Amino acid sequence: MKFDTPATTNPIDQLKVIGKPLDRIDGRFKTTGTARYSYERHDVVPNPAYGHVLGAAIAKGRIKSFDLAAAKSAPGVLAIVTADNAGALDKGKNNTAKLLGGPEIEHYHQAIAVVVAESFEQARAAAQLIRVDYQDDGGSFDLRAGMADAKPAKVLGGPADSAVGDFATAFAAAPVQLEQMYSTPDESHAMMEPHATTAVWDGDRLTLWTSNQMIAWGVGEVAKTLKMPKENVRLVSEYIGGGFGSKLFVRTDAILAALGARAAGRPVKLTLQRALVFNNTTHRPATVQRIRIGADKDGKITAIGHESWSGDLPGGKPDGAVSQTRQLYAGANRMTATRLAVLDLPEGNAMRAPGEASGMMALEIAVDEIAEKLAMDPIEFRILNDTQVVPDNAKEASKESQTVGSASKSELPFSQRQLVQCFQTGRDRFGWAKRNPKPGEVRDGRWLVGLGVAAAFRNNQLTKSAARVRLEQDGRIVVETDMTDIGTGSYTIIAQTAAEMMGVPIDKVVVLLGDSAFPVSAGSGGQWGGNNSTAGVYAACIKLREMIAQKLGVNSAEAAFTDGEVRTGARGVALADAARDGALSAEDGIEYGDLDKKYQQSTFGAHFVEVGVDAATAEIRVRRMLAVCAAGRILNPKTARSQVIGAMTMGVGAALMEELVVDKRRGFFVNHDLAGYEVPVHGDIPHQEVVFLDETDPMSSPMKAKGIAELGICGVAAAVANAVYNATGVRVRDYPVTLDKLIDKLPAVG
């Protein structure tokens, strides 16, 4: 189905099932320990051997020699695979470094060997017997040191640099100016299930039960890496213990399980050891950002500039921290610039809301700062500088120039933009009027109390997605698509979509996901999964409805699918009757025209945070949180709300604790476990409130929905940082905001 004109009224608009806060259909499995994750497939792989990965102990250099003798002769060992005996391997398009290193080492903890043994304990013990003699070549590990030599790098969806009007002149002439440097640290996804795979060969055909967000990409990447036909690779990812971008791409676990299984002649399963996850896999790269905002005395932005530096391995990509600054606030004169330094740290890549997450951490502090300089309420400042068209359409400009965008004024409208309404709703709900604009003035016992606010912004992305829908003889509807559920609620919203379209209760719908044998979906990433995958199911259901109508001899245009019946006028026939001679199966998908070129599709929100800062110790506690979101139709308010509170929680982590600490001599992340890399725990998170504004977006898809899961993290950290400033009068611009950065600047304890 081609979606190239705005959606009109369709069966989804009945909202009998869609839009309801239903419990997840997979909930009873997840809560009883019966949902099967990739390492737990005793049901299909009864006797696997166990793989254990050895990571490189240097950041850059070469393996001079391996001594595998002791490991090979250790009890239970079936095979050891290194680059020496793995056979010829290619590299995935989405992998910057090789997944099996050696002899060249590209980053610390790059996998260099997998030991396969009869038991987990034997594999682990044997891996410890491998002796490696390295040639350590040193490397570049310090982003700030690399900034001077950093090169322009294209940001996803736009050129490296963009310019509108004359930024330099307008900024110099602005009566009120802000110029500040900000920084965000390297962050880790730290999802609860480490990367895990069970691999089985049947001749030259490979099946991988693997924890992966993007099944079709994964099939292609496995095939490319192992130099085998795509047709011979099957990926299954029934349940995924979190991703946040870490499982967008095929990683070491999948490739080494496959290689280990081939070498051992046995099914092999392996989990990347937690202590390897942080340096072996990808992370959100650190940024240094420079923001300049010029405003007139009334608070209107006249000039806005955002520059960002990040680093990655040779051939890698930058963090897109400037992305939102091209679209979020008005202002006639603008510039952005993105620079990439070559670093020999582990691979930087996508983590929840790549670009906007780190960009908003800086931009939304800068906005708070200039509002204060203007003696304006930060919400009023944002409302005053709202725009209903994209002020810097760098995507368009990039056609004319590879690096610098044109100065032409954009007239690209947003399909929906309720940013102002988000702030207005939140302001009342949160009690913003009680905020004292003068920082450091509000006390509650030992606590200095402050309120902070920030905008949330993240684009909505359209990508084609297919599904197969079947009417069974017993009247059940079975949906098959390679879409994944990484905790987002895909199982449930897909079931709701099919139930709505076919007119059956949700318990008559069976949803099967995450198998490359199923039609190719959008997959999970970039907050594109919910809207696109359900739109694909919508398309397949339309086709199935036509087949059913034809079978029953009714006009599909006049047929209503409701209450388990197909009704035309007063006549109703049981849906199952259409399958009396056998199941009916339809396959289709959604494909998009150019509505996303005619309208910028984005999601908006406002984050409100109250913190308490201990007046004596500077301990920071988040006391209240509210997010107001405008993100198209909310398909299931219960699961959508969960996405937002989860993102708010990760935003608190980014604000207050998350930081991969770089050892700049040896080139690795020091705190590579869940005790050293701190993420929020129960004690850090208060009750969280989420409000969804009423919105449908007919430009996005027949579902009229947009993404929500990444919107929720964008801006949270800045709202926390701004609240800490309001509480204490101490402005911290280098994340995370930890007590050591506050304590010597706090007011004297009175």
Next chain:
Amino acid sequence: MPTFGDLKLSRRDMLMGTAATLALGNAPNTASAQDAGVSGGAVALAAGTPSLAKVSFTVNGAAHDLNLDTRTTLLDALREHLHLTGSKKGCDQGQCGACTVIVEGRRIASCLSLAVMHQGDAITTIEGLGTPDNMHPMQAAFVKHDGYQCGYCTPGQICSAVAMLDEIKAGMPSHVTADLEATPQLTNAELRERMSGNICRCGAYSNIAEAITEVAGSPA
């Protein structure tokens, strides 16, 4: 370019020694440090015949007699030998809580406990609390309040929550209990402190707290 000559091997040796064999493959090693690390016990253990030991315990009311490699954790005994994969391995280092099970009424990190240490113990896992068609009230409350997302920490959260409520009932104080003489109450602060050993990276905490509160307040 920085060199590593200023790192003292003796310090690293000490780190290797204390980190024991589990961390060996992962520690920041030069070749020499790795050599230093695999001296002694690890070699003997790996090169020799694995030592097996018999252990008997009950899991969810069923008796099991196992003959296990002595290095097998309780978590791996459950997951790999008894195929009870509800208990999750999130870190294998006692840092995340996903492996939480209830042993003799107390919640423990089963990844930090060797199976052979549990001779005669009664162990309850997530599978023993309830089933998809007959859920424990805590499991049902997690579903109702959407107290999970990816589901990987969920069994640990639920086992922890069930045992935690028993700890409150038994009058056990926590770090945030102001009065050690008084009976602890399930306040917000108590609940959040006592559950803080169970990480949920999806960030379902607000919902988990509501699920637990509901169960604690119900007559059941």
